[in-house]
Amino acid sequence: MITSDRKKIIPEFVTETEIMKKLLQEVEILAPTDATVLIMGETGVGKDVIATMIHRISKRSNKPFMRMNCAELNEGVIESELFGHERGAFTGAVTRKRGRLEIADKGTLFLDEVGDIPLSTQKKLLRVLEQQEFERVGGTETIKIDVRVIAATNRSLALLVNHNEFRRDLFYRLNTIIIKLPPLRDRKKDIIPISEHFLREFSHNGSTIKMTKKIKDMLLSYTWPGNVRELRSTIERIVIYSRNGGINTEKLFRNCDLIEEVDATFSIESPSLTLEDVEKSLLLKVLENAMWNIQHSARVLKISRTTLYEKIKRYKLESFKQGSKSPYPKA
Numbered sequence: 001m002i003t004s005d006r007k008k009i010i011p012e013f014v015t016e017t018e019i020m021k022k023l024l025q026e027v028e029i030l031a032p033t034d035a036t037v038l039i040m041g042e043t044g045v046g047k048d049v050i051a052t053m054i055h056r057i058s059k060r061s062n063k064p065f066m067r068m069n070c071a072e073l074n075e076g077v078i079e080s081e082l083f084g085h086e087r088g089a090f091t092g093a094v095t096r097k098r099g100r101l102e103i104a105d106k107g108t109l110f111l112d113e114v115g116d117i118p119l120s121t122q123k124k125l126l127r128v129l130e131q132q133e134f135e136r137v138g139g140t141e142t143i144k145i146d147v148r149v150i151a152a153t154n155r156s157l158a159l160l161v162n163h164n165e166f167r168r169d170l171f172y173r174l175n176t177i178i179i180k181l182p183p184l185r186d187r188k189k190d191i192i193p194i195s196e197h198f199l200r201e202f203s204h205n206g207s208t209i210k211m212t213k214k215i216k217d218m219l220l221s222y223t224w225p226g227n228v229r230e231l232r233s234t235i236e237r238i239v240i241y242s243r244n245g246g247i248n249t250e251k252l253f254r255n256c257d258l259i260e261e262v263d264a265t266f267s268i269e270s271p272s273l274t275l276e277d278v279e280k281s282l283l284l285k286v287l288e289n290a291m292w293n294i295q296h297s298a299r300v301l302k303i304s305r306t307t308l309y310e311k312i313k314r315y316k317l318e319s320f321k322q323g324s325k326s327p328y329p330k331a
């Protein structure tokens with residue numbers, strides 16, 4: 001268990017659901033080992049929090065915790081960021097530079113969005129995981145390190161393997177210990193406790209804001225595509241509005257991307273339209289506009305292709321493909 005004296009260093013992970021409590025127990029068991037861990041889950045579910053937790057509980061906790069978001073770096077720089085480079089390795093490499101693996105020596109490297117690592121780099125990463133060694137870009141000297149790797153992804157690596165975008169051998173290597181964080185909509189019991197946690201975080205001068213039943217019902221009925229991150233910003237908004245004289249429920253979900261996009265079809269007063277209907281309607285509209293081009297639709301919706309495929313499957317949208325028949329009223 002996470003005892004009170006460790007609370008200071010271990011990030012708070014609020015949960016009331018059995019599945020998450022079990023998962024935290026697993027984290028406690030695997031954290032002190034050197035095992036590579038793969039954390040999976042949609043955006044905003046808490047992958048960063050869990051990765052930080054694993055490092056802080058581990059025996060490496062007083063050594064570096066290095067982060068690297070593979071989706072934020074372009075192909076050209078990813079290797080030099082990861083492995084470092086020698087002077088003159090490429091134009092602009094005026095000095096030798098240590099990479100994040102070297103800096104993380106004796107500590108932990110958190111490879112976020114690992115599915116975005118280019119294929120050419122994946123083989124070198126596999127060597128690091130298996131032999132703890134690599135060469136700097138433009139170098140011949142083999143560098144030995146002692147680094148624990150935690151990887152995270154919000155894309156299905158299995159799907160990427162099937163599309164030849166991810167190496168099968170690396171997939172199996174990363175696939176040994178998986179922590180799968182369920183989306184918030186699948187752990188509804190967590191919504192109110194996490195909301196109350198954020199209410200305390202955003203309330204100032206010790207003032208506590210109590211949520212009305214109406215607000216709680218709204219929070220519980222929403223599907224939270226942005227998961228805990230979206231819930232956090234919603235609660236922040238609740239606190240801001242309540243400071244200015246009461247919560248305006250009309251404004252509660254105002255900034256949710258989804259709702260803004262389909263504002264014309266959505267009314268908080270309308271009991272006949274659920275948030276899932278709104279999501280389906282938006283997905284269908286975008287897919288139809290893009291003539292079912294998945295890549296383009298995913299870009300418009302600002303979600304990964306994998307997420308889009310999953311949503312198409314969940315809402316059985318393929319059945320509307322022929323003839324582009326929409327079951328929902330057009331705006």
Ligand SMILES: Nc1ncnc2c1ncn2[C@@H]1O[C@H](COP(=O)(O)OP(=O)(O)OP(=O)(O)O)[C@@H](O)[C@H]1O
Pocket residue numbers: 012013014015041042043044045046047048049050154194197228229232
């Ligand atoms: N169970 C929880 N209790 C308290 N705060 C949480 C919990 N889960 C997530 N958070 C908070 O929600 C926000 C999003 O979490 P986090 O950054 O870990 O998500 P993520 O899965 O890494 O998202 P992304 O895929 O977009 O990187 C953070 O502010 C984090 O502190």
Ligand SMILES: [Mg+2]
Pocket residue numbers: 047048112
């Ligand atoms: Mg993250």
